Amino acid sequence: xxxxxxxxxxxxxVLLVLAAVAVLLFVLPLVGLLSRTPWSRLGELLTSDLVLxxxxxSFISSLAAAFxxxxxGVPLAWVLSRVEFPGRSIVRAIVTLPMVLPPVVGGAAxxxxxxxxxxxxxxxxxxxxxxxxxxxxxxxxxxxxxxxxLIITVEGxxxxxxVRFEQAAxxxxxxxxxxxxxxxxxxxxxxxxAGVVLAWARALGEFGATxxxxxxxxxRTQTLPLAVFLSLESDRDAAVxxxxxxxxxxxxxxxxxxxxxxxx
Amino acid sequence: xxxRSRVALAAxxxxxxxxxxGSLDAAGEVNVFAAASLADAFAExxxxxxxxxxxxxxxxxxxxxxxxxxQILAGAPADVFASANRSVMDDxxxxxxxxxxxxxxxxxxxxxxxxxxxAGVTSLDDFANAELLLGTCAVGVPCGDAAQRLFxxxxxxxxxxxxxxxxxxxxxxxxxxxLDAGIVYQTNTNASAEVDLAYSPDAAEATVTYPIAPLxxxxxxxxxxxxxxxxxSEDAQRILKRSGFVPLDGAG
Numbered sequence: 001x002x003x004x005x006x007x008x009x010x011x012x013x014v015l016l017v018l019a020a021v022a023v024l025l026f027v028l029p030l031v032g033l034l035s036r037t038p039w040s041r042l043g044e045l046l047t048s049d050l051v052l053x054x055x056x057x058s059f060i061s062s063l064a065a066a067f068x069x070x071x072x073g074v075p076l077a078w079v080l081s082r083v084e085f086p087g088r089s090i091v092r093a094i095v096t097l098p099m100v101l102p103p104v105v106g107g108a109a110x111x112x113x114x115x116x117x118x119x120x121x122x123x124x125x126x127x128x129x130x131x132x133x134x135x136x137x138x139x140x141x142x143x144x145x146x147x148x149x150l151i152i153t154v155e156g157x158x159x160x161x162x163v164r165f166e167q168a169a170x171x172x173x174x175x176x177x178x179x180x181x182x183x184x185x186x187x188x189x190x191x192x193x194a195g196v197v198l199a200w201a202r203a204l205g206e207f208g209a210t211x212x213x214x215x216x217x218x219x220r221t222q223t224l225p226l227a228v229f230l231s232l233e234s235d236r237d238a239a240v241x242x243x244x245x246x247x248x249x250x251x252x253x254x255x256x257x258x259x260x261x262x263x264x
Numbered sequence: 265x266x267x268r269s270r271v272a273l274a275a276x277x278x279x280x281x282x283x284x285x286g287s288l289d290a291a292g293e294v295n296v297f298a299a300a301s302l303a304d305a306f307a308e309x310x311x312x313x314x315x316x317x318x319x320x321x322x323x324x325x326x327x328x329x330x331x332x333x334x335q336i337l338a339g340a341p342a343d344v345f346a347s348a349n350r351s352v353m354d355d356x357x358x359x360x361x362x363x364x365x366x367x368x369x370x371x372x373x374x375x376x377x378x379x380x381x382x383a384g385v386t387s388l389d390d391f392a393n394a395e396l397l398l399g400t401c402a403v404g405v406p407c408g409d410a411a412q413r414l415f416x417x418x419x420x421x422x423x424x425x426x427x428x429x430x431x432x433x434x435x436x437x438x439x440x441x442x443l444d445a446g447i448v449y450q451t452n453t454n455a456s457a458e459v460d461l462a463y464s465p466d467a468a469e470a471t472v473t474y475p476i477a478p479l480x481x482x483x484x485x486x487x488x489x490x491x492x493x494x495x496x497s498e499d500a501q502r503i504l505k506r507s508g509f510v511p512l513d514g515a516g
Contacts, residue, residue, distance in 0.1 A: 116397075117441040132442050133397060133425040215426025215437070216402065230429060233330035234404030
């Protein structure tokens with residue numbers, strides 16, 4: 001009785017005010033963007049070659065990055081949550097590094113490792129693989145920044161699931177891989193989808209690591225965020241239009257997914 | 265009382281620091297927005313100026329000229345603007361943010377290559393070679409527009425692999441050996457031991473002129489004008505020349 005009454009009581013004003021400030025922080029820049037949008041020229045601006053090229057590259061590279069992040073990130077998240085090994089906390093810290101590292105630094109680090117004169121890149125160059133200034137380079141930079149989001153989300157879910165379901169399946173004779181596929185993955189499905197979407201969203205907005213590692217060339221490496229950055233200096237209307245496009249794509253995907261799968 | 269007078273003195277100093285009202289010449293902070301290619305020279309000029317005007321604290325904001333123009337037009341706290349070409353400065357003047365900019369120095373575009381020129385680049389024609397990794401600044405950035413004019417004049421369809429947001433990003437990629445060649449400024453090849461000069465095109469299109477102006481909305485106009493005047497002084501012009509810039513009255 002007393003509990004239900006407490007729930008029905010008005011939420012504390014302090015929390016409401018702070019929450020409203022938080023919402024304002026998101027909404028205000030969005031309103032700023034909308035107020036500067038050249039609505040009458042929007043169609044023309046968004047169908048220019050520059051925008052269509054960038055849209056296509058962003059589409060391809062962000063999806064590829066989300067896919068690769070899933071293939072590599074889920075196994076690592078599983079290892080981190082289920083296998084005890086020395087240095088696990090160090091691996092965990094390294095995994096989250098790209099989240100705190102300025103993306104430009106990440107891009108420079110990629111260049112030092114995988115560029116033509118880089119540690120590994122030199123051998124790649126010898127066999128004819130040059131990652132900088134290529135779509136592969138864009139995807140690589142995207143994976144670098146997006147992967148941590150997937151790993152952290154999935155690992156958190158794995159750690160909070162009940163291991164006894166897995167133990168029960170194993171005791172009934174299922175192999176470890178079967179347990180992973182048939183028991184573990186279905187249990188963390190909502191978090192897995194959330195992780196994939198977060199990784200995709202991070203890759204879609206990626207700028208710093210991409211421009212540093214993969215450069216900027218229309219039709220080859222210029223994704224939407226790069227197109228926005230460069231348009232800001234030559235054609236502000238175009239920059240605002242592309243920004244609006246990015247916001248719209250992200251919002252549509254995030255809202256649609258949230259309603260369908262992401263509800264818990 | 266000693267304590268009270270000390271407090272009063274502190275308050276006075278604080279007020280002086282806040283208002284920046286000049287006692288002798290100029291004082292306070294002055295925000296100088298300077299083109300990326302001016303970075304090294306202006307860092308030296310800042311020191312030389314502050315040595316002559318000890319009350320002034322110069323704050324340099326270095327970026328591509330066109331990025332700076334956008335910041336200024338969006339209301340960033342700028343007192344002085346030094347641009348790497350006239351058209352970007354003209355935009356700022358047209359928007360009513362500055363009056364009567366003055367040209368203060370020239371720079372020339374050259375072909376920059378990684379140390380030792382591993383790809384053996386010798387002329388602008390090499391920019392038509394799709395096998396090479398080649399870069400310029402982006403169109404809209406002074407060094408990118410000028411590079412495009414150079415290609416147009418020589419009727420070259422450049423096979424570029426990247427168009428960088430500013431000249432420093434381009435120089436970094438050349439220094440790292442990731443690009444075989446790029447169109448950069450003469451001053452870049454002077455400043456960087458890892459970037460060599462492979463060829464300097466002998467063309468009017470290869471020359472860029474730098475204008476400077478105090479901004480109309482400068483919060484510290486006195487210091488802004490003092491800084492602009494200093495850039496024309498013998499000391500500052502010597503620093504610019506040492507960095508590879510060409511003085512306006514000099515030969516070249």
